Each structure stands twice: as structure tokens, then as C-alpha cells.
Amino acid sequence: MIFSIQRYCLHDGPGIRTTVFLKGCPLRCAWCSNPESQNFWPELAWSEAGCIKCGACLRELPGVSALGERGIQIIRETPADPDAVREACPSGALHFFGERKTVQEILDAAEADSIFYGSDGGLTLSGGEPFAQPEFALALLREAKARRIHTAAETCGFVSWDALYEAGRLLDFLIYDIKSLNEALLKSQTGGLLEVSLENFKRFKKAFKPLPVLVRTPVIPGFNDSLLEIEKIVEFLAPFEGVSYELLKYHRFAGAKYKALGRPVPYPENFDEEAYGYRFDRLEDFVKKAAPL
Ligand code: SF4
Structure with missing residues (x-):
């Protein structure tokens, strides 16, 4: 993996x-x-910058529940199939870390x-x-x-x-x-x-x-x-x-990677040396x- x-x-x-x-x-x-390195299993991620808000994932993928102002919501407990994700999302905004x-x-x-x-x-x-x-x-x-x-x-x-x-x-x-x-x-x-x-x-x-x-x-x-x-x-x-x-x-x-994985950013983002x-x-x-x- x-x-x-x-x-x-x-x-x-x-x-x-x-x-x-x-x-x-x-x-x-x-x-x-x-952060994508920590868990031993493949993880579904969503990159806001790459999303064209087409809504295809809502129709095609069972674990995607809503497309709102804060982006799409992923129910991470729902198993996702990497091939189905690749096929459903035309921009690659939804993707997997891990193969x-x-x-x-x-x-x-x-x-x-x-x-x-x-x-x-x-x-x-x-x-x-x-x-x-x-x-x-x-x-x-x-x-x-x-x-x-x-x-x-x-x-x-x-x-x-x-x-x-x-x-x-x-x-x-x-x-x-x-x-x-x-x-x-x-x-x-x-x-x-x-x-x-x-x-x-x-x-x-x-x-x-x-x-x-x-x-x-x-x-x-x-x-x-x-x-x-x-x-x-x-x-x-x-x-x-x-x-x-x-x-x-x-x-x-x-x-961006913490956000893509739906996790809080643990250290301050705007660190001023x-x-x-x-x-x-x-x-x-x-x-x-x-x-x-
Ligand atoms: S299918 Fe991909 S590009 Fe379309 S709304 Fe979902 S995440 Fe965004």
C-alpha cells in the first residue's frame, strides 16, 4: 500500500x-x-480547487451526500470503489490517497x-x-x-x-x-x-x-x-x-491535504516566523x- x-x-x-x-x-x-501517509488504508479525498461542482458524484456515489457552500460531504464510513470514483468524477477532484x-x-x-x-x-x-x-x-x-x-x-x-x-x-x-x-x-x-x-x-x-x-x-x-x-x-x-x-x-x-481528507488542520496555517x-x-x-x- x-x-x-x-x-x-x-x-x-x-x-x-x-x-x-x-x-x-x-x-x-x-x-x-x-496526513495522507498516516492510515494504512486507501482514503477518499476531495480537493475543492479541482471541483467543477457538476454534481455527478451525488448521483453516482453512495457515500457522497450533499453539494453545498462548503463543498461536498463525504460519508467516510461508506466503502468507496476507486474505479467508480475515477469514473464518476470528471475533474479528479474526488480521488484516493493510497493504492x-x-x-x-x-x-x-x-x-x-x-x-x-x-x-x-x-x-x-x-x-x-x-x-x-x-x-x-x-x-x-x-x-x-x-x-x-x-x-x-x-x-x-x-x-x-x-x-x-x-x-x-x-x-x-x-x-x-x-x-x-x-x-x-x-x-x-x-x-x-x-x-x-x-x-x-x-x-x-x-x-x-x-x-x-x-x-x-x-x-x-x-x-x-x-x-x-x-x-x-x-x-x-x-x-x-x-x-x-x-x-x-x-x-x-x-x-489543503488535511482539508481534502476532511480533518482539522492541527498546526496554525498562517505561521509567521x-x-x-x-x-x-x-x-x-x-x-x-x-x-x-
Ligand atoms: S463529480 Fe467531482 S467535479 Fe463533480 S461535483 Fe463531484 S467532486 Fe466536484
């Missing part, structure tokens, strides 16, 4: 990459910019891009959390290796050690999210357990010493955007070899100077 395949990606590992986004995540980060693909289909798509990979590009598994579908994720990595495609994955670390260990044997590069070392805050804002994520990280680095790992921290206002928080992570990472570290700037691009005093540049400078990362 995936929700996207993106080509020519430059920030999901070394070189130029094809990134496959697997659907489903064990976490519920309050600021998540991919089943086989390992072969995905690897054929990746292989078609291989001319752009050069010596270091390849396939990246992202999500959601790719190892929350462990058998599928491992089968993708195995097939990529069989086709001699460079492999990378991005994980939140809140996954089973067995899956991560098996992945380590098939990966050329790992991106590992460490969002905070504050146990209580992490639990309340993401639902994740710090102990699981850190233990997996330590075990992974011990088991796969030479494998390069890029640790990433999304810098979220009101959650971890302080020097103290970032310093703690830098200190934690310092003893490990083969680890690089980068911060990701907070952005607000997900509002100046008014809030968001000092990403200061934190980034600190990380750049912090030896030996």
Missing part, C-alpha cells in the same frame, strides 16, 4: 533517487505534513529511472513509516538489490528491531528521524516512545557500523526549536561514527559548527 512514487528526488539520500512513499505510520506527529502495487511494479518504475541514478542514486523507501509494512518494504529492498539498484530508507525508528535489522542487510544508506530526546514531549506530540527509537538506533549502528546514516530533525515551533533540544541531540550523536546530521525547516504546506521568533538559521549554524558531525 503506497501513496506516491516521486521521481528525480534530490533530498532523500545520495544522488538522484526514486522515492516510494509507503502508506501507514505508527506515529501521529501533531505537525505531520503528509496497492506489487514489488515488481515498483521496481520496474525505479529501474526505468536508473539512467538518471549515476553511481550513487537509486531507490528510497519513505512514508509514512516504510517498516510499518515490514514484509513489503524488505521485499522491495531485496528486489532492488537483485537489480543492482542503490537502496536507502527513511525511518522514524519506532519499528520492530527485526525489520530494521533485516533492512540493514539490504540498505546502502539510512535516514533516521530523531525528533526530540524529551521523552514526555515526544510521547505527547507524536505518540512515540523515545526508548524504542534510541535503542533501535544504537543497535543499528552497532550491527552496521560502516553503513552511512543521516539523522534528521524537523525543527517544529513550540516543540523542539530551542538550542537546548538540538544540543542534546548533537551530544547524543557525537560518539557514533558514520553519522551525519541535518535539521529540516518547518513548513506549512499540508493544509518573524512574529513567533523562529530561529532556524541560528540552530542550523550551531549544527554546522558542531564537531565531529
Whole structure:
């Protein structure tokens, strides 16, 4: 179950990459910019911008109940058939996030891009959390290796050690999210357990010493955007070899997707960096100077 395949990606590992986004995540980060990635099942979405208000969905689809000023109303408990939705909606405003693909289909798509990979590009598994579908994720990595495609994955670390260990044997590069070392805050804002994520990280680095790992921290206002928080992570990472570290700037691009899924937008949509005093540049400078990362 995936929700996207993106080509020519430059920030999901070394070189130029094809990134496959697997659907489903064990976490519920309050600021998540991919809400369509969270659930493990396909989800019907409605994009107001694309709707031509033709009313065809009202006539053809049982789960669509009204077309009013606030758009169409979807009874999400009513099962919807993706083919029926595709046929009913002429503009594509009603669509699904999530579709089943086989390992072969995905690897054929990746292989078609291989001319752009050069010596270091390849396939990246992202999500959601790719190892929350462990058998599928491992089968993708195995097939990529069989086709001699460079492999990378991005994980939140809140996954089973067995899956991560098996992945380590098939990966050329790992991106590992460490969002905070504050146990209580992490639990309340993401639902994740710090102990699981850190233990997996330590075990992974011990088991796969030479494998390069890029640790990433999304810098979220009101959650971890302080020097103290970032310093703690830098200190934690310092003893490990083969680890690089980068911060990701907070952005607000997900509002339309939350609305399309009929969910409230959880973080303020109109975040004003100046008014809030968001000092990403200061934190980034600190990380750049912090030896030996
Ligand atoms: S069928 Fe599509 S374009 Fe027509 S009203 Fe429904 S959502 Fe809008």
C-alpha cells in the first residue's frame, strides 16, 4: 500500500533517487505534513480547487451526500470503489490517497529511472513509516538489490528491531528521524516512545557500523526549536561514527491535504516566523559548527 512514487528526488539520500512513499505510520506527529501517509488504508479525498461542482458524484456515489457552500460531504464510513470514483468524477477532484502495487511494479518504475541514478542514486523507501509494512518494504529492498539498484530508507525508528535489522542487510544508506530526546514531549506530540527509537538506533549502528546514516530533525515551533533540544541531540550523536546530521525547516504546506481528507488542520496555517521568533538559521549554524558531525 503506497501513496506516491516521486521521481528525480534530490533530498532523500545520495544522488538522484526514486522515492516510494509507503502508506501507514505508527506515529501521529501533531505537525505531520503528509496526513495522507498516516492510515494504512486507501482514503477518499476531495480537493475543492479541482471541483467543477457538476454534481455527478451525488448521483453516482453512495457515500457522497450533499453539494453545498462548503463543498461536498463525504460519508467516510461508506466503502468507496476507486474505479467508480475515477469514473464518476470528471475533474479528479474526488480521488484516493493510497493504492496497492506489487514489488515488481515498483521496481520496474525505479529501474526505468536508473539512467538518471549515476553511481550513487537509486531507490528510497519513505512514508509514512516504510517498516510499518515490514514484509513489503524488505521485499522491495531485496528486489532492488537483485537489480543492482542503490537502496536507502527513511525511518522514524519506532519499528520492530527485526525489520530494521533485516533492512540493514539490504540498505546502502539510512535516514533516521530523531525528533526530540524529551521523552514526555515526544510521547505527547507524536505518540512515540523515545526508548524504542534510541535503542533501535544504537543497535543499528552497532550491527552496521560502516553503513552511512543521516539523522534528521524537523525543527517544529513550540516543540523542539530551542538550542537546548538540538544540543542534546548533537551530544547524543557525537560518539557514533558514520553519522551525519541535518535539521529540516518547518513548513506549512499540508493544509489543503488535511482539508481534502476532511480533518482539522492541527498546526496554525498562517505561521509567521518573524512574529513567533523562529530561529532556524541560528540552530542550523550551531549544527554546522558542531564537531565531529
Ligand atoms: S463529480 Fe467531482 S467535479 Fe463533480 S461535483 Fe463531484 S467532486 Fe466536484
